Amino acid sequence: GENVEQHPSTLSVQEGDSAVIKCTYSDSASNYFPWYKQELGKGPQLIIDIRSNVGEKKDQRIAVTLNKTAKHFSLHITETQPEDSAVYFCAASRGGAQKLVFGQGTRLTINP
Amino acid sequence: NAGVTQTPKFQVLKTGQSMTLQCAQDMNHEYMSWYRQDPGMGLRLIHYSVGAGITDQGEVPNGYNVSRSTTEDFPLRLLSAAPSQTSVYFCASSYSGGGANEQYFGPGTRLTVT
Numbered sequence: 001g002e003n004v005e006q007h008p009s010t011l012s013v014q015e016g017d018s019a020v021i022k023c024t025y026s027d028s029a030s031n032y033f034p035w036y037k038q039e040l041g042k043g044p045q046l047i048i049d050i051r052s053n054v055g056e057k058k059d060q061r062i063a064v065t066l067n068k069t070a071k072h073f074s075l076h077i078t079e080t081q082p083e084d085s086a087v088y089f090c091a092a093s094r095g096g097a098q099k100l101v102f103g104q105g106t107r108l109t110i111n112p
Numbered sequence: 113n114a115g116v117t118q119t120p121k122f123q124v125l126k127t128g129q130s131m132t133l134q135c136a137q138d139m140n141h142e143y144m145s146w147y148r149q150d151p152g153m154g155l156r157l158i159h160y161s162v163g164a165g166i167t168d169q170g171e172v173p174n175g176y177n178v179s180r181s182t183t184e185d186f187p188l189r190l191l192s193a194a195p196s197q198t199s200v201y202f203c204a205s206s207y208s209g210g211g212a213n214e215q216y217f218g219p220g221t222r223l224t225v226t
Contacts, residue, residue, distance in 0.1 A: 001171070009152070034214075043116075043202050043217030044155070089154055098143055098162075098206070099170065100215065102154035 002027040004092050006103025014111050019080055021106045023090035024072040030092040033066060033073045034100070038087045047088075048075070077108075085110045113138050116218035118203050124224045125193040133188040133221050135203030142208040144186040145215070148172065148199040155202065161186055162208055193225045 003026040013019045025033075031052040036044035050057045050064045050073065057064050061080075066073040077084055087107050091100040119134045137144065145160035157170030161180040175197060177189040186205075190197060200222050204215040 004154075006154070036217075041219075043204075043219050045217065046214045049214075098145070098208070098215075099157060099160065100155075101171070102147075102156070104152055104154045 002030055002092055002094075002101040004090060004101050004103040006090050006106060008106060009104065010107045010109070012109045012111060013080055015080055015082060017080055019077045019084070019108055019110075021075045021088055021090070021108070022072060023074070023092075023103050024070075025092040025101075026071065027092070027094065028068075028071065029094050032093050032095070033064070034091050035062075035064060035075050036089045036091065036102075038089065038105075040086075044089060080110045082110050082112060084108060115139065116203055116205055116216050118201075118218035118221050120221060121219070122222050124226065125190075126226055127193060127195060129193050130189070130191050131193065133190075133201055133203075133223070135186045135188065135218060136184050137186075137203075137205040137216070138184065139205060139216065140183060141205035141216075142183070143215075144180065144203065144205045145170070146176070146178065146186070146188045147202045147204065148197075149202060149220075150199050158188065158201075190223075193223075195225045197223065198225045199223060 006023045034049035037047045038044045063076045090103040116137045142163045146158040147155040159178040161167045203218045206215040
């Protein structure tokens with residue numbers, strides 16, 4: 001089955017700097033790669049996703065890139081702000097948003 | 113819309129006790145699922161349902177039962193709780209099929225088994 005590895009497990013950056021979180025997946029048939037943000041005491045919330053027929057997607061300060069050949073995808077956050085502090089999860093699946101396999105999570109801390 | 117709701121928020125059980133975690137959604141989503149979240153392991157799929165009357169196992173189904181009698185509700189049953197089931201449980205829902213099918217997560221239930 002699918003296996004998703006996520007790095008780093010913790011990341012601390014200065015406010016205004018960029019943050020990058022990376023994930024690798026094992027199943028070449030996976031075609032949907034979402035990123036979720038989880039704030040303390042809440043459920044995960046989708047922030048951006050990408051499908052296998054696209055190499056990059058951007059939404060304001062966040063972007064995701066996908067390298068199908070290498071089977072890895074990354075989340076990029078630019079101009080980080082204190083409210084970006086949270087745990088971020090990547091995930092992969094063969095069938096859209098169903099049956100997601102999650103990475104281990106990255107705790108991002110933005111230092112003022 | 114209330115979205116995805118879960119009850120209770122917190123629960124403490126003794127080993128061997130049974131309980132049901134409740135999940136409801138008011139978005140008319142066909143697909144519902146249960147995940148457990150453990151430190152350093154992300155979220156792992158327990159069971160899922162593609163519609164009323166249809167359920168299937170996920171990655172870690174042992175020790176859990178589900179049923180789906182209505183579109184709105186998808187309860188998770190622990191028949192005989194074990195300390196290994198101490199975790200935070202999340203219910204999620206989405207539309208089925210292709211296109212925009214974002215999964216919406218509930219606020220979670222924190223379960224401790226002693």
